[in-house]
Amino acid sequence: MPTSVLISGAGPVGLTLALELIRFGVPCRIIDKSPSRTDKSKALAVWSRTLELLDRSGAAPALIETGRKMHVVKIMSGKKTIARVNFDGLASPFPFVLMIPQSETERVLEEKLEALGGKVERNVEFVDFVDDGKTVTSTVVHPDGRKELIVTDWLAGCDGAHSPIRHQLGMPFEGDTVPGTFLLADVHVSGLDMAEDEFPIFWHRSGIVAFFPIATGRYRVIADMGAEPQRDLTLDDVQTIVDQRGPGGLVVSDCVWLAPFTINERKVKDFRAGRVFLAGDAAHIHSPAGGQGMNTGIQDAINLAWKLALVIEDRGDPELLLNSYSIERSANATQVLKDSGRMLRVGMMQNVAGQAVRDFLIGKLFGLSFVNHIAADRLSELAVAYDESPLNGPEMKGLGFPRPGHRMAGFGTFGSKGAHFSLVAADPAEAAVRLKDYMNLIDGDIRSPSDVDGMCLVRPDGYVAVTTHRDGWEDLTAFLGRVSGA
Ligand SMILES: Cc1cc2nc3c(=O)[nH]c(=O)nc-3n(C[C@H](O)[C@H](O)[C@H](O)COP(=O)(O)OP(=O)(O)OC[C@H]3O[C@@H](n4cnc5c(N)ncnc54)[C@H](O)[C@@H]3O)c2cc1C
Known part of the structure; x- marks a missing residue:
């Protein structure tokens, strides 16, 4: 059977698209230039709406088996709780946020894909494409240097933030880089007094430090480092920030990943150009505040897959369905950019008087159950x-x-x-x-x-x-x- 869709990129978004298309019986190929899946924990949070949507392919139970269910996020100042957002009341079969390393999420998705007969072609690099209005001819290079021309009806660029397909389309990645540097550390933390299903974000006058659980005792620590230029970081840097901004008495050790990073807030205007689609980080990137990046990308793939299936099977109007993908998901990405940007800026507020007002107002607001409810609905993406x-x-x-x-x-x-x-x-x-x-x-x-x-x-x-x-x-x-x- 001729291949209908070529997917470039087998991160969580490309894998989800392939899984959905194969589930719908659409012949597709998925390639990735890297020899193996990521071994990094990267995106940790899988939200309720993503689990609902991945439940249809049977991926949700396998994710839940591996991940940790968190029911409460606490915003704290030292030992004092300013506010808490509770996910228990979410009207979903999955009323929690699942913490699971991205490497494991990708493993589950790839195993589900293989169980349905799909296979990621690794070490295969996408080079370029020609869209003649009727088909797309893509050039890919195999590990032995052999070039292959793949002719498909549609091409999906799930090839990440530096997307070669977006570059070839000449689509501006509109937005900005957030000033300042951030720190990411996957470490063991002792002394954190938290219930098993809670995790904290500490607001301090010098900045934020957040602890996202990976496994018992292990956390992803994220902190902003102000205007400090990017430099090599050490475990001592992490300990200093944790001592300064945390509740006191915490010890970090056994670091497996430590990196400085910058935050970009960008998106393309259109997620479709002719027979080519962009999804995931190729189309939008935002602050990690709220853990929405991967979730939003997975939901792009789910939105696109059924529309492509209807069009390829000649059951649906191509222009109506495929244009709706860009309209719906671009508007959603704009909202995610706004929300995650706002969360980041509120947390990073520098003005000391402003911080006191912020802490007071956030404490009062999140004490109201309807505000808590709205916040949980937004974070969990049930409100999309x-x-x-x-x-x-x-x-x-x-x-x-x-x-x-x-x-x-x-x-x-x-x-x-x-x-x-x-x-x-x-x-x-x-x-x-x-x-x-x-x-x-x-x-x-x-x-x-x-x-x-x-x-x-x-x-x-x-x-x-x-x-x-x-x-x-x-x-x-x-x-x-x-x-x-x-
Ligand atoms: C350090 C770090 C921490 C993060 N933390 C969080 C977090 O806490 N929460 C959150 O929601 N998100 C987080 N993210 C973002 C999250 O990882 C991304 O949103 C997610 O990976 C996007 O998935 P994707 O499939 O769109 O792209 P990617 O995961 O980037 O996958 C793209 C794939 O395309 C492949 N590719 C690229 N070019 C080609 C080519 N020419 N040919 C073939 N294949 C190609 C790449 O090899 C890669 O496998 C983090 C990211 C990083 C880097």
């Missing part, structure tokens, strides 16, 4: 919504369903069977007759909970497309006709 999407169909209020473009909670998992819309309807038998022309787009297993009166059509990625009353067949057929391009 596509209000401006061209894929949003008609809305009928008052039926108890979320709005079009919003996440469908409850009623089980959506999209686990393939690239099909799911229907929640009071009368499944009538729905099957009325929608018979569109049953290639709808999962035949129509849900009919007893307490539901209207109908709700849910996208393969679990976002609502249409809500209508129990006889709103025209709303559904008009929407499905538009999606199918009929």
